[in-house]
Amino acid sequence: MSSKWTRRDWIRRSTVAGTAATVAAAEAATSPGRPGWQGASRVEQIATNCEMCFWRCGVLAEVREGKVVKLQGNPEHPLTEGRLCARGNAGTQLLYDPDRLKRPMLRTGARGEGKFREITWDQALDFLADRMTLLKQKYGPESLAFFPHGVASGFFSTLMKAFGTPNSAEPAFSQCRGPREVGYALTFGRGLGSPEPVDLEESKLIVLIGSHIGENVFTSQVTSFSTALERGARLIVVDPRFSVAAAKADWWLPIRPGTDIALLLAWMNVLIAENQYDRDYIAQYAQGMPELAAHVREFTPEWAEGITEIPAARIRETALAMADAKPAVALHPGRHATWYGDDTQRSRAMALVTALLGAWGRKGGIFLPTAIHAGAPKLPPFPTPARERADGAGTRYPLASEEQGLTLGLIDATLSGKPYPIKGWIVYGQNVLESIPLQARTRKAIDQLDLMVVVDVLPVDQVNYADLVLPEATYLERYDAPAIVASAKKPFVAIRQPVVDPLYDTRPGWWIAKQLAGRLGLGDYFPYDTPEQHLATLVKPLGVTTGFLRAHGAAAFEGRPYLDQRTPADGPLFPTASGKIELHSAMLQQLGFDALPRYTPPADPPLGYFRLLYGRAPVHSFARSENNAWLDALMPENQVWINSEAARDLHLEDGRRIVLENQDGARSLPVAVRITPGIRRDCVYMVHGFGHRSRALHLAYHKGTSDTQLMTRIDIDPIMGGTGMRVNFVRVLDPEREA
Amino acid sequence: MARYAMVIDLQKCVGCQACTVACNSEWEVPVGYARTHVHYAGPAGVIPHLVAGPYVAQCNHCSHPTCVRACPTGATYQTDQGSVVVNRDLCIGCGFCVEACPYGARFLDPVRNKVDKCDFCAARVEKGLQPACVITCTAHAKFFGDLEDASSSVSQMVYEKGARRNETPAVHIGPNVYYLGRKANVDLALASFAPRPPRLAAPGRFWRDAVKPLVLAAIGATFLGQAIAFFNQLVKGEGQFDD
């Protein structure tokens, strides 16, 4: 059976897909507002969902005299139930950000210079359609690469597929959760999706490996996390840094960076050696247990102590604590998983521990998604691209997602012209300069392009390199495709609808894509006149009306999150080749990789250097919220965490501005040090997203520094092409002493 | 009578600042100012024995508020529900109360030129809504209610779970914001953000200790002189002045 089981089948079955349905007529639009209060003033509340990050929390926008005066959580939203984080609350400051892109612009200066002239939408779209057609004639449609991110990118993806290019890549895969999706899918037959179906609130023990929930804020995840703590769940935090979560933990394991697989192997060793794993569960659902047991026999806690610098006793103690709590152990699979280039194997190891504890598909562990079957507009078939993807997804990197692609693969192909020339980029909602390492290469690649188009809301640095800039309306001004979310205990559909008209001369993404399609003769791929019609088509089979959604924002359905609730309609319990949990991965073996995870030592920092670690702050979303006036006021810049003892050796005082220089001589902007005992001596830490280089971002410009700027080296995961970024080392330069 | 209070579970709080921003937008607080703000204490100690944790700062609605006495005009006052609120119409923006608050919970709003601070969302509570920070709190860490009502969550947390308030032996003016959480973390948070002794700003001291006695003395002396004169007038009759 496994011989017929191809890589493509695996990928197809490991994602949850919707089914097609017929087109339904749009309902008559009624006003979706309801009365509410802001302070002591009356307002109208309109339900929509948030896009300050990608979690899509439910929002009630409070509108007074045509102005959004406040955003608050939508209590009817099934996922977030009225809760909203700092960024969500600050959304109005994006809407009313004076620095927003306001009109379509055509570049007049050199790339990067930031000189433009404003043009009309007709001119802009005609220009773009002409250039795309020219590229198609000269190099073929595949020469156009698409860099999307966000919910609205679906409209553009449709356009790109219709145009005939397979080359689309987003950092969400190869710079973020790709290894995790692949590692878990190899083991359980399906990845995790977003939001992560981790049953935190029901768990008795939560294990966070590098996850810094609390600093990394996704509203409903924080709610579940704190609910669990209140209910008495215990907490293990594995992190070189004393994170917010670590401060709440029962066990904090300050691990040596890059040695997580050793710890996970040792945990498995204890669980198996002491016979503490869920034998019934493994016997019923898993295959490959003998191979696993044999594999981990040598990886004792004592072995791991020398590698991880965590005392063997602590390793044993925590393993047994997990065994005590099983199966209600929520070992969080993490989200940003591209660390060291062996990340698929680390995710596999985490999946194996989860399996040994019987936590997959069980209460308090990882729960299962329940597919809801939305409709789809009737589209003509997409043309089959004449050439394979240029980034190596599916070929050079066999398990890379072909839906999400490899960003660096496309950048490489642009630079080398191999396997064929990439001459045009359309960047939509993604920040190719701030979110992808090796910035210098990205800039060089952009230099070689015939066409660079950026569709964005704010004038981030990449805008300066664009030939054509298309200003998109913010999420509060536009319709987007609805969020159809399976990986929640109660699957749901939630909509985004405009709460005010677009400001300036901005347009919603769907409109831009549809207009462009019309000009390219691809209008048939957008068989609706208004986004409401599109919405009606999608939600018709769900038995919920657009009127209901516009009034309430979301509708939830029954979920079957645990294994014992599954019905045949949900498909196989474990959609792997064997139909079982694959502790020993035949797929990896077949592709020539380790069938069981193995620890490979990471390179150590040279003398005088620290490993550069990075993470998130609760008030910022990567590099996209630093120009938000309210969030800027809360956190205007990042700081570099340096261990107190290391700082003493370097004669640093708290708050001093320093410059970091990496192993290749790349330097940071001046940045303040935060001297703290809360980080190991061998690494430094900073929050990602700062150090903006675009002068047009008046609040964010040159505040703090960018970690991406210091990433001139990456370790690529050979299994799925993920770019390990925690392999850069920095030393401290004191600008005052240098001068 | 009621006694409004807030309980903040610091073990649940992750310091995400949702409360800060929700409050800012609910009350149109100018950028750079806040009625409530989450601070972070620590990490303190030596690896691996470290302590750290968030601390939520806001007006404590003290039972014996120092700010009310410092306010010359009565703009700051205590309501029947025990919360301390500011009547903006009466506030002249002198900032005496800002100096007087041991918790640094007050600020002068540079747009309105009035003092501002948390008022337990009085306008929302009046309409039966919860305070803006409470409903947005991603961690469900903030609780608001009436301490006198035995069935309220705050009352249970204060009287049964032993929620603590931020007081020192020097400053104990009956704050009505309570903190729950792991002892070591709460100890650190309260120690890091302990109240400072209330201050009466220099002009206030000058007023209370010098100007007021002097003015009263001057008026008193004048009054006394005139009383004697009046007495003379009565005793000797008015005729004496007619020459």
Place this chain on the structure above:
Amino acid sequence: MPFETLPIEPVILSAEQAEVMAQRQLKKHHVAIILLHWFNATVWLLELATGGALISSVFYRFAPGWYLEMLTSMFGSRANLLRFHIVLGVVWTTVFFVYGIFGHRTYLKMEILQREVGLDADDWRWLRVRLLRILGKSREHLPPQGIYNAGQKLFAVMIYIMIPVIMLTGMTMAFHWFGPAAIRWAIVVHFAAVGMVVSGLMVHVYMGAVFPEEKPAFFSMITGTVNELFAYRHHFKWWREVKMQEKQWEQAWEREQSGEPAAPSPPAELTAPPSPPQPSALMRALRARDYWPPYIAGAGLGLTLLATFFVMGQGLGASGGFTRYLVAILSLFAPGYTAASAYWSNYYQPGHSPLLDFLVFEIIGAAIGGLVSGWLSGRLKFTVDKGPRISRRTRYLLATGGGVLTGFGARLARGCTSGLALSGGAVLSAGAFVFMLAVFAAGFMGAYFMRRYWL
């Protein structure tokens, strides 16, 4: 005539002399001074009453709790109390300023200040004797005094210093001038200054209302006159001045009666006005008629209005433009207040000049146009249009008062005769017609009461 020659020092009067003098009245206060005094007294009474109730902190207050409660319930709320206190304070300040501007030639002269506040040796002696006499420790005679006695002068000195201080500190608090630190000190200084004035005021009031010797002074603040006997006894120096003046007038009268020549008048050629320059041919043509017939002027105005609608997309107006000038000035001093005020903020957003408006420039244009028109017609001259029976000052005061009412009314109606009646009428706004009716009706009625100022 009680005296043949004026005595240098007070002498004992005979009963007959005293009788005659008691019957004669001398004019002491101008009616404006009387009005100002009682206005000032009323303001002080109200400001003290409300101000005392405003200071509520136990640290600072001196009024008892029941008094605070009484005043609060009288005004409905403490906020109203504060509003009243501020508004009255501003009115008070404004009246003093207006008085200062219009009365400065008459009252702010050195010799008058000298009369009011200049203390000489007699005055200092007077102060000592007065105090001792009041306390019953002396029967010494009081030294002779001018129109104001030394006590009054002393009080005047204090209020001349304290009133500006009270006004400035009051404004500082009311309009948040100079920042919080200044406001904090302003409260204290305001309080201290008022405290000092109050202790003086107590003497002032006691003297005027209770103390028997000074009773004629009290009544003089109502009638404007005192009897000569009182003046002789209490303000001997002033009495003597008045008498000397009377003597001069008498002598002049006698000279005129006896036919002695008066002082020669200047020759006629020096007083004749210079002959005006000859107007040019163009100006002669333009001046064919001094004023246009109203029908043509009216049509011209209509066409101007039409052109304005066509070019600017809005009509003509006046009060809106002046409002913007006002907002511009206001925002210069109190931008925060202006932006926060529900009314002013309609015209002001921080960062945008309130002056960038058609009406603002239209007013400048109208002024220039009027000037040009007057010049072309040869009507350009400095003049005050007024009724024949009133003085220029009365005309100024009435014009100011009328202007205030007009401005207030115009903003109340959201437009004046230009903006609302003319431009509004042109677009058939109902409000414009109601406004016009009201203007004519009120004008018709008002004319009856104001006729004597114009006829």
